[in-house]
Amino acid sequence: MEKDVNDVKRRGLTEDGLVFVPGLLSRKVRLASGALAHYVTAGETGPAVILLHGGIEGSSGTAGWRFMATMLGANGFRVYAPDRPGFGLADTTKEEYLDPSPLAQIEFIKQFADALGIEKFHLSGNSAGCIMSNYFVLSHPERVLSVAFIAGSFGDITPQERLEPSEGRFTRNPDYVITPFDGTKDSMFELMSGIIYEQKAIWPELIEMRVNQANLQRDARGGPWHSRAILTETDPNRAQVISSKGRLDKLTIPMICMYGLQDVLIPVENGFNQEDSLPNIQFFYPDECGHQGQTDQPEMFNQTFLEFFQKGKVSWETAQWAGVSRRRRINSSLVEEPEGGFPQPIPEAYIDHSTLMSALGKK
Numbered sequence: 001m002e003k004d005v006n007d008v009k010r011r012g013l014t015e016d017g018l019v020f021v022p023g024l025l026s027r028k029v030r031l032a033s034g035a036l037a038h039y040v041t042a043g044e045t046g047p048a049v050i051l052l053h054g055g056i057e058g059s060s061g062t063a064g065w066r067f068m069a070t071m072l073g074a075n076g077f078r079v080y081a082p083d084r085p086g087f088g089l090a091d092t093t094k095e096e097y098l099d100p101s102p103l104a105q106i107e108f109i110k111q112f113a114d115a116l117g118i119e120k121f122h123l124s125g126n127s128a129g130c131i132m133s134n135y136f137v138l139s140h141p142e143r144v145l146s147v148a149f150i151a152g153s154f155g156d157i158t159p160q161e162r163l164e165p166s167e168g169r170f171t172r173n174p175d176y177v178i179t180p181f182d183g184t185k186d187s188m189f190e191l192m193s194g195i196i197y198e199q200k201a202i203w204p205e206l207i208e209m210r211v212n213q214a215n216l217q218r219d220a221r222g223g224p225w226h227s228r229a230i231l232t233e234t235d236p237n238r239a240q241v242i243s244s245k246g247r248l249d250k251l252t253i254p255m256i257c258m259y260g261l262q263d264v265l266i267p268v269e270n271g272f273n274q275e276d277s278l279p280n281i282q283f284f285y286p287d288e289c290g291h292q293g294q295t296d297q298p299e300m301f302n303q304t305f306l307e308f309f310q311k312g313k314v315s316w317e318t319a320q321w322a323g324v325s326r327r328r329r330i331n332s333s334l335v336e337e338p339e340g341g342f343p344q345p346i347p348e349a350y351i352d353h354s355t356l357m358s359a360l361g362k363k
Contacts, residue, residue, distance in 0.1 A: 018040070022070070023042050024040050024062065027039055029112070031115050032115070033111060035091040038091075039061055041079060043073025043077050043079050044073075047120075048118045049078070049121060050080050050081075050082070051124050052081075052123070053083070053129050054129055054291075056128075057210075058209075058211065060087050060089070060209075061081030062081070062088070065079075067298035068298065068302055068305065072305065085097055089213060098220060101230070105230060120143055120144070121145060123136065124149070124150065124305065125150065126151060128230055129152065132230075133147055135242045146254040146309060147256075149255070149258070153231060155244035156245050157277045157278060158276065158277045168267025170263075192206070195292045197288060198295065251280060254334060257274075258293055259284070260286055260293045261285050261356075263289075264291065282324070282334040284319070286322050289323075303318050304322045319336075326343065327347045
């Protein structure tokens with residue numbers, strides 16, 4: 001894989017201004033709203049997978065899923081990674097196409113799937129894409145085959161407030177403060193440094209693409225992006241439509257969540273708090289992994305997603321590699337049980353990195 005990464009880095013941007021990734025195709029489709037949606041796709045046959053990117057400026061389907069989409073496409077899936085409203089090359093020609101609210105984003109996902117004739121699909125989202133996946137499966141469970149969440153919020157499912165970087169005990173940088181994007185490559189690099197653990201994955205071409213697209217969307221809306229505007233509805237009548245409490249934990253759709261131990265932006269303790277409220281979701285806490293785990297640990301995430309989307313559960317070997325949670329009993333419907341049964345939970349070990357690694361026999 002390292003050869004492919006280096007090869008891509010030498011190729012620069014495509015005519016659409018995207019990072020060039022062999023096998024990742026740039027496409028557009030007209031939605032029922034009239035918006036012209038941009039997406040990247042891989043794979044020609046098999047079940048559909050829709051991948052939703054994160055929510056900081058410069059995010060896009062290409063930026064978020066360049067390491068995973070082609071792998072899934074080469075292994076029996078039709079993969080679609082759209083640029084959600086306000087991001088990437090999403091339509092900027094009308095104000096209503098820029099609506100960041102959760103209900104507007106849910107409607108976009110539905111119209112996107114409808115326009116491509118995708119009745120049912122596997123779903124995944126990272127960061128803000130995680131909560132959008134949550135909102136969508138709550139609103140349209142009949143459309144979703146399974147969900148793989150990555151490092152994000154599940155709405156109001158847990159009573160705890162969101163923990164900030166300074167409260168994290170696993171993060172490498174508890175002093176991290178998000179740097180607002182100011183339209184330059186330097187500030188985009190600082191943003192990327194907060195969400196990507198493996199700095200070698202922050203290619204110059206990636207920065208250039210993200211800056212160009214972020215400025216395109218910023219010019220269209222007339223100001224900076226406020227990422228938390230996409231997370232909640234302020235109108236209580238609209239908010240009840242996306243409430244997770246007493247709903248997400250009742251779904252029987254197969255669901256997993258991967259949350260990097262070294263997440264700087266939204267510390268992993270936020271994952272712990274949400275895991276406690278979601279007995280039907282199997283959590284994984286991969287090591288040497290930040291907020292955008294599919295970029296930090298592409299081979300690990302690719303293998304986990306491939307098994308999960310193929311069989312509805314993860315093999316024991318892969319689950320151990322991916323840091324299957326030992327905070328509670330492992331879910332045998334989502335992870336293959338090894339001969340002799342699962343090891344016992346060790347919730348007391350999840351207090352800091354050294355304690356956890358010692359308990360897992362890794363140090």
